[in-house]
Amino acid sequence: MNTIIAFMKRNYKILIAVVLLSVSLFAFRKSSNTIETSEKDKMLLELLTFVIEKGHYSPKTIDDTFSKGVYKDYIQALDPSKRFFLQADIDEFAKYETELDDQLMNRDLTFFNLTYDRLIKRMDEAKVFYKGILSTPFDYSVDETFNTDYEKAPYASNEQELKERWRKQIKLSTLSSLTDRLKIQENKEKGITEKDTKSDLDTTNPVEFSENTEKPKTDKTADEKPKTLAELEKITRESSLKSLDEYFGFMKELTRDDWFSIYINSITARFDPHTNYFPPEEKERFDVSISGKFEGIGARLQKKNDFTEITELISGGPAWRGKQLESGDVIMKVAQGNGEPLDIVGMRLDDVVKKIKGPKGSEVRLTVKKVDGTIKTISIVRDIVEIEETYAKSSVVERNGMRYGVIYLPKFYIDFENADGRDAGKDIAAEVESLKKVGVNGIVLDVRDDGGGSLSTVVDIAGLFIEQGPIVQIKSADKQKEVLYDRDKKIEWDGPLVIMVNSFSASASEILAAAVQDYKRGIIIGSKQTYGKGTVQNVIDLNKFVRSSSSGDLGALKTTTQKFYRINGGSTQLEGVSSDVVMPDKYAYLKMGERDVENAMPWDKIDPAPYSVWKNNANFNKAIANSKKRIATNPQFKLIEENAKWIDERSKENLYSLKMDNFKKSQKAIEETNKKFKAIADYNYNVKFTSLPQEALAMQKDASLKEKRVRWHESLSKDIYVEEALNVLDDLQSKPVVKKNIPVTMKK
Structure with a gap:
């Protein structure tokens, strides 16, 4: 799992000495416009090993x-x-x-x-x-x-x-x-x-x-x-x-x-599983994944033999707004502004992407073969494209007379280049505020499958739920310890809180879950433990180490420079965060965590930071106990547990018959077993999830957004893990649950 926590820019100072030392070492000597491939490769090896040895947490x-x-x-x-x-x-x-x-x-x-x-x-x-x-x-x-x-x-x-x-x-x-x-x-x-x-x-x-x-x-x-x-x-x-x-x-x-x-x-x-080299194109993709945006036309492409086909238009992007391109169109030529069109048939997909992407405000002209076979030239002015599904989103559900909000956070995104850009901390704060306006009685924050992102956004998000105090401890290669605090006394949400995790929740997700757990501010429910990535990486632009530009773009290095620790002193490295309420999942017995990866850094602990446990949680232990009882007797969870064991057994079977009759028999046996587990996919607890009023208005104008939200709401109503999270919110209520029906309107 190579998703990362890119610590704040001040931590880049750890490597300043490396930069200064490297100026003379890597002020390369060729004056020609190009360097032979082998020379560039040698330079890259020299630069990488030098930077890692000087900057890695434990070389x-x-x-x-x-x-x-x-x-x-x-x-x-x-x-x-x-x-x-x-x-x-x-x-x-x-x-x-x-x-x-x-x-x-x-x-x-x-x-x-x-x-x-x-x-x-x-x-x-x-x-x-x-x-x-x-x-x-x-x-x-x-x-x-x-x-x-x-x-x-x-x-x-x-x-x-x-x-x-x-x-x-x-x-x-x-x-x-x-x-x-x-x-x-x-x-x-x-x-x-x-x-x-x-x-x-x-x-x-x-x-x-x-x-x-x-x-x-x-x-x-x-x-x-x-x-x-x-x-x-x-x-x-x-x-x-x-x-x-x-x-x-x-x-x-x-x-x-x-x-x-x-x-x-x-x-x-x-050195460790999370120290990686990014070639130039991969570095660009990483930047997009961590910020959730890029400059271009907003179309996803795929290669089909020698042709480049449009597979999806990103909602809100310039191609989507123009309404001339559509999925299935094949791009034949690309021209920059008034320039001559370039035939891109047979060109590598990465090279095609380079031709189509470009700075905001610039024009690109695409000659496309439409789905109906006609040829058309389409002009598009590039713009900033935001990948909406990268960002936080929320939904509202009413059941048992209570109204609850569910917030899904796919990653801890941030735009390091723009302080006014979107980041997970600001967006979650906005979602919480919107949920408060419609009068929710509890919040579920879902960070399942969230592989991490920016460490600073974790502090901001955790700070929404506590008055003030430490959130995470950081230890650098020089063994100096730093504690990151929420210093804002304002509590954005002081009501019942549940954090949903699974074995793929990593890095920043684990810091958030650990902080909420240590404060006893909310209940962590999900897999037995989270992924177990307790290290911090810096992404270093290798071009900054070289005076000469004749080598071309050298890409970037992501290297581990720090480890983080819970405020109770324990590391999340290898061990992850253990859920307060463990729910069976179908991958429970497969080896997929940090502890199963070669060269993973060891677990250790440091002194705890001073903090005070949340006091307003009278029903905390009762809610955990009730949830465990429900899960233990729930036939659906028992079926999921049985399915997990079966998947584990199937993963160890490697010998297959190539005789059709024998193959059919084995497949028939598998199908018969699968019929038993079909109830897992068919499960539905029959509640209706809806969008917040402002999003409902946006859905009226955006069919693509509406389709995505309808699918998400349907999946929530079939998700037994979300159902149990809502049950826990019921148990956390300070007053008995009384059925009521409140219209969802925004409070002024």
Whole structure:
């Protein structure tokens, strides 16, 4: 989980010494306009290792042990399924296993060049493999198996063995899709629609090869003659061939720089899982993810063979406002202002994006092939595009005579470049204020799946619920401790509060949950524990270290510079935050936390900060006890727990039959078990969630926003975890719950 907590700019001073030292070291010496790729790579290695060693919270010794770790991570990243390299390649690579530390210090690219050249060669050979394999029908009557446990599988000893591995892997993929097609056709003949079978189809397919697995589509003509097994088998192979062609087309677009970034990140990951190198394009994507906005036209694109297709228009963006572009349009040419149009067919998607994005106020002209086949040139003036789904949102629900607000925070966003820009702290404060105006009796703050973001916004949000006091403690590489306080005596919300978390709530989410828990200000409900990321990262622009611009954009380094601690002194690193009320979830037994990641920094603790526990919580312990009793006796939660254990068991099954009859039998058994768990997805506790009045007005003018909110409200009404959060709010009320009906209007 690489979402991050970017600490405030004052902490950038930790690395000021590094910057000053590096001016003379990296004032590079070439006066020409370009630097050879290898020279740029060497410079990047030198710069990265220097910055990490000087700025990392706990730098590692670069020795043979370090080298072995880099080697293992890098080879695994290049060929995780062991379907490109031969054992002879690995034997040749292994000679460098303990030499990478020396090569790193000497800026030696021998190992990288060797592996890169060999990978490209093996990938070209693999194209021949899969095209040949898919040129003839598979025989699904042969009794053979394929093991998908790639980690334990040996590398192929020769080309024939490697080709056989490809054959079995593709055969399993096509067999899975073919059986789905057969089932759809059989159900169609029985009058059963795809909607009726969707749950089974979505949950029973054991094969997840993202590059060549495609869900079958239903036939468009209702009275079309049923297809024979041979016809369906051919359709499946053609579909797999198309998917693999697209996958290898994507791989072909990757440049040497892209592969070198993988090598660099195999090095940085040895320091800790959250120290990463961002190539220029990745740094830009990170900036967008943390701020929730960018400058451009507001369209999401995808590559389809040589063509670039528009998949979605971002609500409120210039393309959306212009109403000329639509999903499915294919971009053929791009022109800047009055400039000549540039043909972008066959161009890498990243390069297309660069051509289309640009500063606010500038014009871009797109020549597009419309869905109806017509060609049209569309002029768009670029603007700031806000990705609305990045931001906090809230909903209101009435039940048992009470009105409650649910706030969902997807990440702790902030715009570091603009103090007046949107940030999570200000937005949550606004949501709380709006909920107060409609008279809510309690608030649920949902940070499930929230991977983190800005540390400063955590302090602001936690401060909304307490009078004043410490929120989090920070410890830097120099072991100096700093305590971040909420110093505003105003309490924005002093009523019942529940924080919802899960095992994917990380970083900033964990700080917020920990602070609320330590103050006993609210009740934490969710997974047994949160993710367990208790470190702080700084994102450092590497271009600031180099005088010469001849090297081009060097990207950025995200490195761990600090650890944070709860106000009670304990770290959230590895251990995360334990919920006050643990609710079963289907991923409970899978290893997905920080504690399961290699090179994770250790747990420790420091002295607590002085703080006072919230006094206005007379029903606190009773609410927790009541919730635990409800969960223990709730049949739906029992079913979820059973499903979690089953998923854990299924995750350990790696051997699949390639004989259709046997495969069908195993799939049938899985489907039968899934029928039992279908009640989980069908659950609905039949309450109505609504938008706040100001958002309801906006929804009248924005069909896209309305559709998104309707879907969200429906999902809330089917979410048993939200239902239990509302039950806890009932138990936290200072007065008995009395049924009433209050119209939702904004108070002046």
